[in-house]
Every structure is written in structure tokens, then in C-alpha cells.
Amino acid sequence: MDSILKVFQRPDFLAQLVVHIELSVIALLIGITVAMPVALLVYRSRLWSAVAINTGNIGRAVPSLAILALVFPLLGFGFAPSLVALTLLAIPPILINASTGLRQVNPQIIDAARGMGLSNGQVLGHIQLPIAAPVIFAGIRTSAVQVVASATLATFIGGGGLGELIVLGFQRNELAIQLGGSLAVAILAIITEVGFGLLERAFTPKGLLVTSNHRSK
Amino acid sequence: MIEFRGVSKTYPGSLHPVVNDLSFEILDGEICVLVGPSGCGKTTSMRMINRLIEPSEGEILIDGEPNTAMSGTKLRRHIGYAIQQIGLFPHRTIADNIATVPQLLDWDKIRIERRVDELLQLVGLDPAQYRGRYPAELSGGQQQRVGVARAMAADPPIMLMDEPFGAVDPITRNRLQDEFLRIQEEINKTIVFVTHDIDEAIKMGDKLAILKEGGVLAQYDTPEKILAAPNSEFVSSFVGADRVLKRLSLLRVSDMELDSTNGDGDDLPRISERTNLKDALSELIGAGAERGVVVSNGDGARGTLSIETIRRLSHQAEAEQRYE
Ligand SMILES: Nc1ncnc2c1ncn2[C@@H]1O[C@H](COP(=O)(O)OP(=O)(O)OP(=O)(O)O)[C@@H](O)[C@H]1O
Numbered sequence A: 001m002d003s004i005l006k007v008f009q010r011p012d013f014l015a016q017l018v019v020h021i022e023l024s025v026i027a028l029l030i031g032i033t034v035a036m037p038v039a040l041l042v043y044r045s046r047l048w049s050a051v052a053i054n055t056g057n058i059g060r061a062v063p064s065l066a067i068l069a070l071v072f073p074l075l076g077f078g079f080a081p082s083l084v085a086l087t088l089l090a091i092p093p094i095l096i097n098a099s100t101g102l103r104q105v106n107p108q109i110i111d112a113a114r115g116m117g118l119s120n121g122q123v124l125g126h127i128q129l130p131i132a133a134p135v136i137f138a139g140i141r142t143s144a145v146q147v148v149a150s151a152t153l154a155t156f157i158g159g160g161g162l163g164e165l166i167v168l169g170f171q172r173n174e175l176a177i178q179l180g181g182s183l184a185v186a187i188l189a190i191i192t193e194v195g196f197g198l199l200e201r202a203f204t205p206k207g208l209l210v211t212s213n214h215r216s217k
Numbered sequence B: 001m002i003e004f005r006g007v008s009k010t011y012p013g014s015l016h017p018v019v020n021d022l023s024f025e026i027l028d029g030e031i032c033v034l035v036g037p038s039g040c041g042k043t044t045s046m047r048m049i050n051r052l053i054e055p056s057e058g059e060i061l062i063d064g065e066p067n068t069a070m071s072g073t074k075l076r077r078h079i080g081y082a083i084q085q086i087g088l089f090p091h092r093t094i095a096d097n098i099a100t101v102p103q104l105l106d107w108d109k110i111r112i113e114r115r116v117d118e119l120l121q122l123v124g125l126d127p128a129q130y131r132g133r134y135p136a137e138l139s140g141g142q143q144q145r146v147g148v149a150r151a152m153a154a155d156p157p158i159m160l161m162d163e164p165f166g167a168v169d170p171i172t173r174n175r176l177q178d179e180f181l182r183i184q185e186e187i188n189k190t191i192v193f194v195t196h197d198i199d200e201a202i203k204m205g206d207k208l209a210i211l212k213e214g215g216v217l218a219q220y221d222t223p224e225k226i227l228a229a230p231n232s233e234f235v236s237s238f239v240g241a242d243r244v245l246k247r248l249s250l251l252r253v254s255d256m257e258l259d260s261t262n263g264d265g266d267d268l269p270r271i272s273e274r275t276n277l278k279d280a281l282s283e284l285i286g287a288g289a290e291r292g293v294v295v296s297n298g299d300g301a302r303g304t305l306s307i308e309t310i311r312r313l314s315h316q317a318e319a320e321q322r323y324e
């Protein structure tokens, strides 16, 4: 136990932790910036949202390691290629949930909104996005947890992150370093899960919580 | 005034129009009921007024101006609309639902709050109890009232109401109809009201526009005229075999010319002058009497009413009836 705690005090631990978080946060932000506009473009059309959702599903089915292995020969070694790979991982869950969530908003609610003179932009901003928010945030959460976990693999293409420590532990045959690295990743993933869970609740309009209570009763 | 001028609608990809050459006028302060069997184009006709649907032919004038004179969005902010399926916003409180259009029109906060409470009161929901609730916490009938309040929020001169009392049981519906007629007496809006229930149409309408299959206007007139003289087999069968009785239910005893009492009223049944003729007839038949004494609120005898008078009235109307 003591030796694991010592791992957390190594200077390279803090450095790799920062890289790990950087990789994850940037990948997630780019993922959101790409996936949300695409979802907004496609959700109105049944055909295009089916294309987006199916592409997303295929994307999710590809293992993280396979994506890294695909990126390496194309883009090479280092932080940027790792970032590209993680972004590719981040996009599908957000894209899928955002298009599904927007499509699921009851068309009669949208009709009522249009009938009262809300512009298309207002219907989207005041009605559709808030109602779809819980589903969209669930997608972002899935994506974030996946990115944090997969960032561990970035070390294989020279992207750094907590994976470095685990590999180092293997190379030196030091169990403490391996465990320390893994533990840190696990804790980071749990914090991400819980943190985004809280955000999701915060962004779920109260009226929708009431509805779901009603239905589950 | 709303004026339909040769309005037709054919949906893309369809051969037949669902609304066919509609021309009629809805006067200010009147409730015009669009009524007809399911799928005859009532909702489509209504939605062309606020341009949620654009006509394929013809035009609709509002106060003499084509409704295309301003943007659809702006137009809709000045026409109240209660959609067929209520469509309350689940993520907003009742107060915020009702405040939707006033907020779009940038009313100040205090004015909006006051208006919301006033409307809740008007539709019979206690503001203190309901303004902070969410739609999911209301019954279907209560939601429907909020839908109506929301359509009235910015005090629009014109309101479109698509089967606004469709989702409630007959007793509640009856009460909502009465409440609504009472409210209309105060607010005097121009209202287009859709229903497929002929009884509701007769009760609510100053004018009925009876539509038939294919969106053709079969007859447009007051309920009394339509019941007295349906202009076709279709209208006649749509208003029902009991149309003579339905017509009697539109007239009150106080509307009739009464016979004098002749001082022999003591053993005759008493009928309040506020009763409608259908109920009065029922009372007379039930009491086994030919005549009854009509009394006003203060119990003063006003005269007598006989079954014969009612019969003559109905028969006259029947004789005027002509199919074209
Ligand atoms: N968007 C649309 N595209 C194609 N056809 C449509 C569309 N909306 C309605 N229709 C058709 O137009 C006809 C009239 O529909 P509308 O909704 O106006 O009827 P309605 O009289 O309101 O019926 P209900 O009493 O059932 O509400 C129907 O046959 C319907 O199938």
C-alpha cells in the first residue's frame, strides 16, 4: 500500500496525470463540437439521422485499441495522433444520443410551440434542447468515461498519459507502479462518471423528473 | 373578420384536395365551429389561418389583409392556438407554459405574473396551487384548461381551438364548455373552434361550417337555421334524426310568445322561463299535461305554454326545409 502511495508522489506521475487529463478533456471538447452540430443537421431527416446513428454504432463497435492502431500508420506517433484517435472515440456516443434525443421530442409539443409563434431557432433552444438535455448529457457522460479509460492506451503511440506508468511498471517488473497507474485511471474514470452524472441531473429540467417519477410509479 | 376566399389545399404527393374551394366569412366576436367527420379537413383549414399550412389555392384575409402580409411567426404570436393534442411543454411550469407568448412579446415580468394568475383563475385553477406545478402533475382535463389559458395569454383578438375539450369525460367537458361560453361573453374573441361532435358544435357555435369528405363546405349558417333547414341529405344525416329536438334545445321558453293564463293555472305544471324548449316539452309530456304555466325567477306567472305551440313551431320549420 505504502509503495503505491509512493507512486503518486513520483514527479512523472503528476506530469502524466496532467497529460492524461489534457488528452481526455480536449478530445471530449472536440468530440462535442463535432457531434452536436452534426446531430443538429441530421435529426430532422429520418434518412440522415439513421445514417448518423448507424455510423455512430459502427464507430462504437470498433475497439479503442483498433482505432489507435489505425491512426498510427496514418498520422504517426505522439500527442496529436492520440488526440485524433480519442476524438474519434468521443464522437459516436454523443452523436447517437443527441440525434436520438432530439428526434424523440414529442412532435405535438413542437407543433404547439410553432403554433404559438416560436421561430425555428427558439423551438430548438427553448423546447427541443432542454427536453433532450438528459439524453444528450447521458451521451456526453458515456463518451467522457470511455475517453478517460481509453486515454490509457495513448502510450502505445507515444501520446503519454497514465498508461506510461503502467507500461513502465511492466518493463521494470514493479507491481506497485503498475497498480498505482491503474488505480489512478480507475479513480479518474469514476470521478468522471459521478461528475457528469451530477451535471446530467443539474441540466435535467425539473418538470422532466416529475414525468419520469410519474411513469415509474 | 376572417375571410376564406376560394381556399383549397392539396398535400404534396396526393391527387385529391383535402380542402376544396372554401369560401366563407367569420365575423368579429363570433364563435365559428368547423364540424364534420374525421379526416374532412377541419384541422387543415384551421392551420391555414395561422399559416402552419399554406393553401395551394385561394387566400385568407384577416381584417381585410391577406394573412401573408406579415411573417408566419409574427402572425402566430397574435393568434391564440390550442392544438388538438394540448402539447404543454413538459419542462416548464404551468406559469411558464401560459407565459410563452407574453414572454416572446417581451412583456415585463410583473405584467406576465399578473396575467398568468388572472388566466388560471379564469379557467378555474387556483393560481397559488397550480402555477408552480409541471404539466405531468396535472390531470388531462386540467392540462386542457392550461392549454386554453395558454392560447389566450397575450389576449389575441383571434383564437383557434382544435378540439380543445376532446380529452375529457362528458361531464367535465360539459362544464368546460359552459365555463368557456361564460368566458367568451366577457372577452368577445373571434374564435374558430374545431370539433367532430355535432352536439358540441350546436352548443358552442354562433355559426357552423359543416364540412364533408374531401373538404367541401356543405352548409354554413347559424345552428338554428341548419337544424331547421339542412340543405342536403349529408347535413341532415350529420345533424341527426333528432334535429327537431336539438333545435328545441336551442330555444328558451322566454323566447316564446305565451298564451294568457285565463286564471286556471293552479293545477298545471310550472315551467321556469329559463328552461329550454326541449326540456319544457319533456316536462309537459312527463306531467301528462297539454299546457304548463311559465314562471319567471320570482315565481310570478308569465303566461302558459302548450305542446301545440311547440309542435306548430317545429312543423313550420320543417315545412320550410328544402333540399337543393
Ligand atoms: N401533412 C399531411 N400530409 C398529407 N396528408 C395529410 C397531412 N395532414 C393531413 N392529411 C390528410 O388530410 C386529410 C384531412 O386531415 P385533417 O387533419 O385536416 O382532418 P380533420 O378533419 O382535422 O380530422 P380529425 O377529426 O380526425 O382531426 C386527411 O385525410 C389526412 O390524412
Ligand SMILES: [Mg+2]
Residues within 6 Å of the ligand: B042, B043, B044, B084, B162
Ligand atoms: Mg383534426
